[in-house]
Amino acid sequence: MAIKDFFVIPKRYRTWSLALIGIGVLSVIVGFIFYGSGGHGTPEEIMHHKTRFWATLLHNSIYFLLITNASMFFIAVTSLAFGGWQMSFRRVPEAISAAVPVIGVIALIVLLAIALGGHHMTHIYHWTDTAAVQSDKILKGKSGFLNTTFFTVWTILAIGLWIVLGYKTRKLSREVDNGGLQTLEQRKKYIWRNTVWAAIFLVWFALTVMSTVPWLWLMSIDAHWYSTMYSWYTFASTWVAGIALIILFVVYLKNNGYLEYTNQEHLHDLGKFMFAFSVFWTYLWFSQYMLIWYANIPEETTYFKNRTQGVYSGVFWFGFMINFLAPLLILMRRGSKRNYTTITIMALVIIFGHWLDFHQMIFASVAPDHVEMNLFDFGVALGFVGTIMLVVGNVLSKYPLVSQNHPFMKESIIHHT
Amino acid sequence: MAIKKFAVGCFDEEGVLFDAVKRVRKAGYKLHDVYTPFPIHGLDKVMGLRDTSIHTAGFIYAVFGTVTALSFMTWVFTSDWPLNIGGKPMFALPAWIPIMFEFTVLCSCVGMVLTFCYLCQLAPFVRKHHFHLRSTDDLFVMVIECTPKTSEAEVSTFLGTIGAKEINVQRAETGWWLGRYDREQKLLDTRTETVTVH
Numbered sequence: 001m002a003i004k005d006f007f008v009i010p011k012r013y014r015t016w017s018l019a020l021i022g023i024g025v026l027s028v029i030v031g032f033i034f035y036g037s038g039g040h041g042t043p044e045e046i047m048h049h050k051t052r053f054w055a056t057l058l059h060n061s062i063y064f065l066l067i068t069n070a071s072m073f074f075i076a077v078t079s080l081a082f083g084g085w086q087m088s089f090r091r092v093p094e095a096i097s098a099a100v101p102v103i104g105v106i107a108l109i110v111l112l113a114i115a116l117g118g119h120h121m122t123h124i125y126h127w128t129d130t131a132a133v134q135s136d137k138i139l140k141g142k143s144g145f146l147n148t149t150f151f152t153v154w155t156i157l158a159i160g161l162w163i164v165l166g167y168k169t170r171k172l173s174r175e176v177d178n179g180g181l182q183t184l185e186q187r188k189k190y191i192w193r194n195t196v197w198a199a200i201f202l203v204w205f206a207l208t209v210m211s212t213v214p215w216l217w218l219m220s221i222d223a224h225w226y227s228t229m230y231s232w233y234t235f236a237s238t239w240v241a242g243i244a245l246i247i248l249f250v251v252y253l254k255n256n257g258y259l260e261y262t263n264q265e266h267l268h269d270l271g272k273f274m275f276a277f278s279v280f281w282t283y284l285w286f287s288q289y290m291l292i293w294y295a296n297i298p299e300e301t302t303y304f305k306n307r308t309q310g311v312y313s314g315v316f317w318f319g320f321m322i323n324f325l326a327p328l329l330i331l332m333r334r335g336s337k338r339n340y341t342t343i344t345i346m347a348l349v350i351i352f353g354h355w356l357d358f359h360q361m362i363f364a365s366v367a368p369d370h371v372e373m374n375l376f377d378f379g380v381a382l383g384f385v386g387t388i389m390l391v392v393g394n395v396l397s398k399y400p401l402v403s404q405n406h407p408f409m410k411e412s413i414i415h416h417t
Numbered sequence: 418m419a420i421k422k423f424a425v426g427c428f429d430e431e432g433v434l435f436d437a438v439k440r441v442r443k444a445g446y447k448l449h450d451v452y453t454p455f456p457i458h459g460l461d462k463v464m465g466l467r468d469t470s471i472h473t474a475g476f477i478y479a480v481f482g483t484v485t486a487l488s489f490m491t492w493v494f495t496s497d498w499p500l501n502i503g504g505k506p507m508f509a510l511p512a513w514i515p516i517m518f519e520f521t522v523l524c525s526c527v528g529m530v531l532t533f534c535y536l537c538q539l540a541p542f543v544r545k546h547h548f549h550l551r552s553t554d555d556l557f558v559m560v561i562e563c564t565p566k567t568s569e570a571e572v573s574t575f576l577g578t579i580g581a582k583e584i585n586v587q588r589a590e591t592g593w594w595l596g597r598y599d600r601e602q603k604l605l606d607t608r609t610e611t612v613t614v615h
Contacts, residue, residue, distance in 0.1 A: 290511045296503075332476070334468070416458050 004258050007396035017389035024383010031056065031376045048367070051122045054114050055366045056377050058124065061107035062217055063238070063358045064384040065159075066209065067351070068103055070242020071096035072166045073205055079198035082191070084411030085269060088261035090403060092249045094173060095395040096242075097166045099388050104159040111217060115151045124366050126223040138224050146220050154216060158208040165201040172197060176405040187407040210235050221365045225303050229288035234361075236284050240277040240323075241354040243270060244347035249392060251344050258401055261413045264338040268417045271337030274350065278327035281354075285320070303365075311371055312364040319360060322353040355381060420590045422563040423449055424572045425548045426581030427556050431457060433580040434557045438463050440579050441561060446572060449560040452552035471536070475529045482524030486517040546589040 036053035038046040071093035078086045086093075114122055119129035126132065126139070127146040133139040139146070172194060181187050214234035219226065227233075247270050253259045292300045307316045326349055336342040359373060403409065428434040434451070438460070441448055448464060494500065495507045505512065534540060552558040559581070561572055569586050576584045 286511075286514060290514070293511050294503075294505075334472070 004260070005400045005402070006398075007253065007258060007393070007401055009393045009397050010256070013389065013393055017386045017393065020382045020386025021390065022386075023379050024381075024386060027376055027379025027383060028057070031380070035376070047123055051124055051366055052372060054110070054117075054122045055124055055362055056380055057110045058114060058217075059358055059362045059377070060380045060384050061103065061110045063241075063355055064381075064388065065100065065103045065107040066234070066238035067242045067245055067354075068096050068099040068388060069162055069166075069209065070239050071246060072100065072162065072169065072201060073209075073239065074242065074246065075169060076198040076201045076205065079194045080202060082195075082408075084408035085266060085415040087403060087406050087408045087412035088415075089246075089250050089253075089259055089266060090173070090406075091396065091399065091401050092253065092259075093246050094170050095392045095399075096245060096249065096388070098170065098395040099391040100159075100166050101163045102387060102391055103384065104163055108155060108159050111155050112152060115148050115155075118148075125220055127220055142223070146216075146223060151216055154212060158204075158213055161204050162208070165197065165204060169194075169197050169201065173403060173406075174399055176403065177400055179405060181405055181407065191407060209238070218361060221362060222303055224299065227288050227292070227300075227303070229284055229291075233281070233284045233288055236277060236281040237323075237354045237357055240274060240281055241351050243273045243277065244350040245388075246270065247274065247343055247347040248351075251340055251347075253396075253401070255340070261402060265415050265417045266412070267340070267343060268334070268337045269415075271331060271343050271346075274343075274346065275327055275331040275337065278323060278331070278350065282320075282324040282328075285324070306364045306368045307360060310364065310368055312360055312368070315356060315360045315371060315373075316364070319353055319357040322349055323357060326353075420588055422569065423548065423587050423589055424561040424563055424567075424569060424576060425585050425587055426559045426561070426576035426579075427549055427551070427583040428559065428580060429556060429582055430580075431557065434559065435460070435463055437559060437576075437579040437581070441559070441575075444575065446567065446575075447562040447564055449562040452548060452558040452560070454552065454554055454556070471529055471532055474532045475525045478528030479521045479525035481528075482521040483517050485524070486520035487513065490516065546587075548587060548589070549583075 031053050035049040039049045074093045075090065075097065114124050115128060119132070127142065128148060133143055176190065181190055211231050214231040218234060219230045247267070250259065250262060250267065250270065254262060289304065292304055306312060327346060330336055330342065331346055359377065363371070426437070428437060438448070438451065442465060451460065451464060453460070490513050491508065494509070499507050502509070538545070548560050549556060549558045563569055563572065563586070573584050573586065
């Protein structure tokens with residue numbers, strides 16, 4: 001065949017991914033020496049350092065886990081909607097979702113360490129302090145949900161099922177690589193099986209990322225506070241960043257002469273997704289903010305007081321600018337969604353913007369007094385970027401880049417926006 | 418507006434139409450428009466039409482809506498008639514954002530619909546000339562404008578060679594017109610000349 005079937009990992013790509021992983025590992029080691037081990041100072045300072053160390057790991061592992069898992073969500077929704085346009089590059093989100101097991105295990109270790117380490121190790125999850133919970137009416141009321149047993153079981157279940165269902169979906173997709181599906185009946189049956197597995201994944205996704213998981217992992221940092229918008233907000237954030245990640249890999253492969261059937265039309269639709277869900281994120285951002293601002297109840301406003309009036313207001317509003325205003329004004333034009341350079345820059349901006357937003361969601365609660373973002377945070381983030389690059393590159397090089405025998409392939413080739 | 422002559426070719430297949438449009442443009446005839454019963458993907462590209470700028474108009478209407486809503490509410494609530502609502506500041510921006518958003522959408526969509534009607538010359542009581550009534554049913558109608566240099570007989574023959582099933586030459590007025598047509602949609606001062614080629 002004339003087209004390039006398999007991705008051949010360029011030497012530079014491998015070097016870069018390994019170097020980034022090296023930076024990540026080095027950052028964790030250096031971070032452990034300066035922060036994680038406690039360092040010097042008063043007991044409060046030592047606790048603050050430990051909290052800072054684990055919160056950074058929490059921030060990065062959750063963020064990168066959720067944006068890679070968003071790729072599986074992309075596959076599931078397009079399968080369930082009988083979408084055909086994404087077929088020409090569907091192997092890219094599949095490969096990205098293959099990073100979920102790796103990052104999932106890292107995130108699992110971090111989450112369980114923080115939850116089981118309890119109040120003596122860090123001051124991240126206030127509800128792990130059993131003595132405080134006993135004398136606190138609100139936390140006592142929530143203890144049926146916010147307790148270490150449920151947290152552990154649910155976290156293992158959530159990450160475990162994402163891995164299993166993702167594996168199953170990828171396997172189903174690779175099944176047709178060596179022929180098969182000769183008759184219409186076989187094709188119908190294949191599509192039906194895809195639909196069923198996508199539906200199962202989506203149900204589990206709704207029960208985890210769209211509801212319980214952000215409550216447990218992130219919202220419970222402010223154990224007294226709650227917002228019904230929070231899970232949707234987190235989902236929207238990781239979903240738009242997940243699309244941006246898919247775009248980056250598609251553009252990279254396209255620039256290196258792969259993905260022959262993918263063109264501006266597909267990029268245009270991905271860009272539309274990125275534009276639309278940036279606006280959707282803002283809608284949830286505003287809905288959460290306005291209700292709390294309007295009602296002005298002290299127990300609810302605590303969350304935004306740290307963020308809009310405290311030292312985090314700079315990070316908070318800057319994040320709002322680059323996650324809303326920039327995509328709105330730049331991605332609105334048709335031409336910018338079809339331009340490889342513009343869309344790449346916007347994808348990078350969005351991935352960084354939502355990373356920053358996650359930083360603010362976690363750190364304005366665990367360390368509200370001053371913004372401490374430094375090279376440690378960026379180093380750990382780069383480590384995860386390197387991990388994603390390595391895993392995705394490996395998976396892309398192992399399996400054909402285009403699912404030639406999929407029944408919807410032609411629909412994608414002639415796709416026209 | 419000026420009354421012009423048009424050579425009209427009717428096609429009953431989409432595939433034939435696409436080739437025909439390409440060949441008409443290649444031959445250098447002035448394509449007036451193609452009327453189809455349903456939107457055809459890619460036909461605008463083949464016809465060489467530029468992208469519509471109605472979305473730019475929509476953006477301008479939207480900005481107008483946002484600015485109007487914001488400035489009006491600011492004027493009302495801070496200087497004209499300040500009210501203390503729940504102890505909120507007079508300039509209560511978060512509470513106005515839903516209204517600004519709604520007004521933006523309203524201005525943008527109503528403005529775009531009106532602009533679209535203007536560009537397509539649609540308005541109440543405006544009689545439009547139909548080159549062929551079946552273009553709303555099952556026929557693809559291609560209309561070529563006859564310039565002083567165009568020979569009607571030649572263009573009619575040409576339309577026949579590229580697959581038109583029915584060919585005629587009509588006189589119609591371009592642009593806006595009001596009440597110059599009778600009930601049968603015929604121009605009052607001229608008659609339609611019909612040349613049929615088989």
